[in-house]
Amino acid sequence: MKARRISAEDVGRKAGVSRTTVSFVLNNTPGKSISEDTRQRVLQAAAELGYTPNEAARRLAMTRDKTIGLYISHSKSVFSDAFIMRLIEGMTQTVNRNRVRLVIHQMPLMGSNYLQLAEEDGVAGLILVNTHEDDYELQRVVDSRIPAVIMDVHESLAVDQIATDNRQGAREVVEYLISLRHSRIAMVTHARPEFTAARLRMAGYRDALKAADLGYDSSLVKTGNFTEESGYLATEELLQQSELPTAIFAGNDVVAYGVLSALRDNGIAVPQQMSVVGFDDDFLSRYLSPPLTTMVLPAAGMGATAVDMLLHRMDEDAEEQDLTRTILLPSHLVVRESAAPPNN
Structure with missing residues (x-):
């Protein structure tokens, strides 16, 4: 039986670094902050394993190192979601400035094999959107390095993360409705x-109710699906x-469109009879x-x-790769005309 060819992933596992770092070292990629100790570990691991990438593989690796994947879990077309489109707009500007490629995939809401798709796409890094806590594939991504x-x-x-402060933002929405004297929200x-x-x-919805001594009524909570x-x-x-x-607090504006449509079809005026x-x-x-009226998120x-x-993570020395970062960006409420005091 033919022996399996040694890969850059094998070298990375032996040296304790990512495949991207292996590629940077073996291709002498300029401008990468890789310590001499890490460089020597990679070279030694490659030598011990007998890893010798051919020219075609080297060219493929150089292309791969300039490609990142944006994988979005969504129940409908991501290109009809304005929030996602603003995310992509912000990403595109940074991608173009750094001369890297962005590969975009829409994923099913459950059971996405991120690593298999990343291998097929030939990407060096991943950005994942709309993930859920029960997705065991996320831990596989972390373990793969x-x-x-x-x-x-x-x-x-233990992975880099960025989001808005969803809990605080939702609390501010409900506090605003309470300030208008709504109590059945x-x-x-x-x-x-x-x-x-x-x-x-x-959680933010419940925080605001509790702070105002308003009881939580599960019959007032319904689940949407994007x-x-x-x-x-x-x-x-x-x-x-x-x-x-x-009053009705919709978890996002797309869901709010459906809320407004149902109220209109049932002859309920907004905001005179119902705030949204x-x-x-x-x-x-x-x-x-x-x-x-809605909470503004800094999507771009x-x-x-x-x-x-992600680009910083791809450039990092192996010694820094275990130091993950979490960034929470603030949001703010924009008051328009869909909410008013209740008409008793």
Whole structure:
């Protein structure tokens, strides 16, 4: 049986570094901050394993080292999601400035094999969006030592992460509604609680209710699924209750569109009879009738920062690779015309 060819991953495992670092050392890539100790460990591991990349493999590696993957879990086309498009806009500017390639894939909401796709795409690093806590594939990404940034917060994972402060942002939304004298406030989440952002926004909703001595009523909470339709159906359920809420907090603006549509179809005026507040500031939100009050997220800035974090991680010396970073960016509420004091 033919012996398996030694790969750069084998050299990296033996030297205790990433495949990217192996490539930088063996290709003498300029401008990379790699210590002499790390360089010698890689060279020694390559020599002991008998690793000799051919010219075609070397050219492929040089191309790969300039390619990063953006993998987005989503239930519909990511290109119809304004928040995702603003993320990509911010990433594109940074990618172009650094002369690297960006490969974009839409992934299923559950069970994505990130590493297999990364190998097929020939990428040197990953940015993952809309991840969920129960996805065991995330730990496999961490264990593989491929440079990665998760655009979410998973406290159990030793990986670079960037997100907005979803919990605080949601709390501020509900506090605003309470300041308008609403006490029966419903929430339609934008995703199941397995998704960290959805869970944290729910926690912020409950924080605000508790701080105002308002009891939590589970019948006022409905689960959306990233889509307008899920917001519409959730609102239809809320309207079946004998005592209606006076305000609805939608977990994102896309879900809020469905909420507003259901209220309109049921003859309920916004904000005269029901207040609605969103989260994300989708580019259409200001043009609705009435314009949507919502939490503004720095999507383009998040995208640019995620790429910067990943490129820094790809350039790091092996000794620094265990020092992960988590960045939380602030959001702010923009008040428009979709919320008002309850009409008793």
